[in-house]
Amino acid sequence: MSNPNQILDNALDQGRGVVRLSPTWVPRSFCIPGRRLKLHPDDYYAFGAHRGGIDERWFSSTTRADNGPETLPDEGLSYIWFADGGKAEKVLLKDAIESRGDDFLGPEVMKAHGGWTMYSKFFDNLEPLPHHLHHNDEMAAKIGQRGKPEAYYFPPQLNNKRGYFPYTFFGINPGVKKEQVRDCLANWNKGDNGILDLSRAYRLTPGTGWDVPPGLLHAPGSFLTYEPQRASDVFSMFQSIVWDAYTPWELLVKDVPDENKNDLDFIMSLVDWELNVDPNLYQNRFSPPKPVRPVAEMTEAGYQENWISYKSDAFSAKELTVHPNRTVRISDDNAYGLIVVQGHGRCGSLSVSAPTMIRFGQMTEDELFVTRDAARQGVEITNQSEYDDLVILKHFGPQS
16 A cells, blocks of 8 residues: 555646545434435435434545544544545545645645635535524633634425425524523423524525524524535534423533533533624524626636635635536635535546445545645536536635
8 A cells, every 4th residue: 555645646647636535424413314315215324223324425525524433543534535546545635734734725724724614514414403503712712722713504405305395494593692592591491492582584595505604503404415514523402392302401512611511601602692682693694605706707618616605714615507518617725625416527647526425435437636736726526418507606715
């Protein structure tokens, strides 16, 4: 077997600065798979039924999943995959960036951020999740973690089935008092603690998204969601009963210091109150797509590119559509990961295609990582279909 540096050199040479990533699957014990991840029907419980179903696929991840004591050593981590003929070798993206960060991200990003500090995922749940939040940096630091801003985008290609509840609750209704939310926590074991009575739901629309800063309570609906986010897996569930299913208290206090696990005032301090009761929450957090340049100019050149996540300084994301039988060269300022959600063609020297069905452990052609230098030089992307658009989602880390 080649040493890791040789594998990286080979992969970078083969893709001219673009490398393949293999699929990264993550189970969740508290979720029911929506079965829109294109996994084979037999594989949604490939980690074992006791671990829960697979309802997440992570992209460009250097972050290990936090799934309790049975979490595998590489669970949630992306691998760079290099194949030459019948021989295939792999290296963790995490190890590649730790050893060759300047080559992948550029020295400016490495100096400013120390590495790749985001990942993205497909989240695919059949039912809504509990009203919950993610910690800010100050609160996450108390358990040795980083805060977690995130964003949502609902790809039309993967939402022909909308699940049981295609609505998401965000925030707390203006006028609600903190004591009312605290009472919900105090009533945890009395049944439904009623926290959704204090919130409001928004109907989810394919091709749009939302910005979700730390401290904002949200109960995601049943769309498959593309989620760029900070490289962190901290959360706190605030809803005790979801569709008659009990949420264990442990999921409220999973990321709370041991001495505060029964301290309701401390748990309430996780909530960014002004953010939650913002009367303009929809206007401030809803994220419709925004063209990166004039639409007519892009159409003439054979493509359409939109910003789909653009309100956080921790990450951003774009959706690129290359029209049939067109070739375009797309430049970006920084490294990024990508996932192909429709069509087939080429990205630089590598073939890409959106799979119809994936077996657990099978390699695919739909996920790549583009290094900083390749992004700046521009990646030539060809749609080889006569009729079908080639659609790519691109996730970026913080800028240097």
